[in-house]
Amino acid sequence: MACARLAALRSVLLRSIGASPRKIIWPATSRPHPALGFSSAPRLVESSSSMAAAGTEVSCGLLAGRHDAYDGIILDPESIPQSPATFTEALQVSMAAWRGAGVKGVWMRLPPTHAHCIGHAVDAGFEFHHAEKEYVMLTCWLPRDVPSPLPPNASHQVGVGAFVVNEKREVLVVQERLGPLRGKGVWKLPTGLVIAGEDITEAAEREVGEETGIKAKFDAVLAMRQAHGVAFGKSDMFFLMALKPEPGQEKVSFQAAELECAAWMPLDDYVALPTHTPLNLRLMNSCLAYLDGSYRGLWARRVQSGFKATQDLLMFGEQSLSGGRDEDAWLGLVK
Known part of the structure; x- marks a missing residue:
C-alpha cells in the first residue's frame, strides 16, 4: 500500500511539474507530514544537466515545513520563494502533493519581504488568519468534503484596571488625555491593555507604574467584565485588580503622553462622583467590600x-x- 501511494504521489508530482527531467533532494532540516512516507520533505530541483545558476531560485520545489498534531503542515518561512512566479508554481505543486498525501490544514507565515506573495496565496485558496507587525498568517484547509475545523484568530483583547488605596484611604485615579473620555474631566482608575506574553497581574503593576509612577503589587482579582464589538469587531475581557502600594508614596508623576493628570483622591470623594456608570458602581462595590475585608476576590x-x-x-x-x-x-x- 505504501509503495502504491508513493507511486501515485510521484505520478501527481510529475503531471504537475511537467515531463522535463528532475531529481529529488532531501534537506536534512525539513520535517514533512509523515503521510508523505519520507523522513524529510522533498525539494524538487532541475537535474544537473539543466541546473540554474548559483544563487537563483529554481521553480517547482515542494515547500518545506513541519507536521503538526492535527495532520497539518506549518510551513517554514525560509522555504518560501520570494519570486511571485516561483512561489505560485511551488505552491501549486505542493498543494497537489499534500492533498495526495492526506494533509489537511496548511499554515503559511509570510514576512513583510514576501508581502507580494499574499495575493497569489489567496488566489490558491488560502485565507487570512491574523497579522502581526512581523508577519501575516494565512491558512488553507485542503479536504474538499470536510468543513474546516481550523481554530479562528483570537477573539478577545485583554485589559486590566487597578484599584490602589494608600494608608490614608486615598485611591489612585487618573484623567485620560486620549480616548473616549478625553476632555470630559472624568476621574477613573488606571487601566491599560495586556501585552502578549504578559500575566494580567504583571500588566496591572506595569500600567500603574507607567501612568502614575507609583509602585504597587498585585493582591487580588476583584471582578471581570466581558464586552463585545469593542476593537474592530473583537471582544474585550477586562480584569479589575486590587494592588497594594509601597508605603510612603505621596508624589504622583503622571504619563503626560496619555493622561491629563493623576492624583491620590479621598476614597469617599471618588465614590460620590456623579460620573460613575452603573457598571462602574458595581465594580466599586467589589472594591469597597475588598477594602473592608468582607470580600477577598481571587x-x-x-x-x-x-x-x-x-x-x-x-x-x-x-x-x-x-x-x-x-x-x-x-x-x-x-x-
Whole structure:
C-alpha cells in the first residue's frame, strides 16, 4: 500500500511539474507530514544537466515545513520563494502533493519581504488568519468534503484596571488625555491593555507604574467584565485588580503622553462622583467590600501545567484553599 501511494504521489508530482527531467533532494532540516512516507520533505530541483545558476531560485520545489498534531503542515518561512512566479508554481505543486498525501490544514507565515506573495496565496485558496507587525498568517484547509475545523484568530483583547488605596484611604485615579473620555474631566482608575506574553497581574503593576509612577503589587482579582464589538469587531475581557502600594508614596508623576493628570483622591470623594456608570458602581462595590475585608476576590498563583516546562497563571477563589494558604506547597503553587 505504501509503495502504491508513493507511486501515485510521484505520478501527481510529475503531471504537475511537467515531463522535463528532475531529481529529488532531501534537506536534512525539513520535517514533512509523515503521510508523505519520507523522513524529510522533498525539494524538487532541475537535474544537473539543466541546473540554474548559483544563487537563483529554481521553480517547482515542494515547500518545506513541519507536521503538526492535527495532520497539518506549518510551513517554514525560509522555504518560501520570494519570486511571485516561483512561489505560485511551488505552491501549486505542493498543494497537489499534500492533498495526495492526506494533509489537511496548511499554515503559511509570510514576512513583510514576501508581502507580494499574499495575493497569489489567496488566489490558491488560502485565507487570512491574523497579522502581526512581523508577519501575516494565512491558512488553507485542503479536504474538499470536510468543513474546516481550523481554530479562528483570537477573539478577545485583554485589559486590566487597578484599584490602589494608600494608608490614608486615598485611591489612585487618573484623567485620560486620549480616548473616549478625553476632555470630559472624568476621574477613573488606571487601566491599560495586556501585552502578549504578559500575566494580567504583571500588566496591572506595569500600567500603574507607567501612568502614575507609583509602585504597587498585585493582591487580588476583584471582578471581570466581558464586552463585545469593542476593537474592530473583537471582544474585550477586562480584569479589575486590587494592588497594594509601597508605603510612603505621596508624589504622583503622571504619563503626560496619555493622561491629563493623576492624583491620590479621598476614597469617599471618588465614590460620590456623579460620573460613575452603573457598571462602574458595581465594580466599586467589589472594591469597597475588598477594602473592608468582607470580600477577598481571587488569588493568583503560577502553577506547573504538566504539559510544558513553563508555569501558567491560575486564578481561584478562597474556597479552593480549604487547608489555608499553607496548602500552596502541597498544590505545587508558586508565590
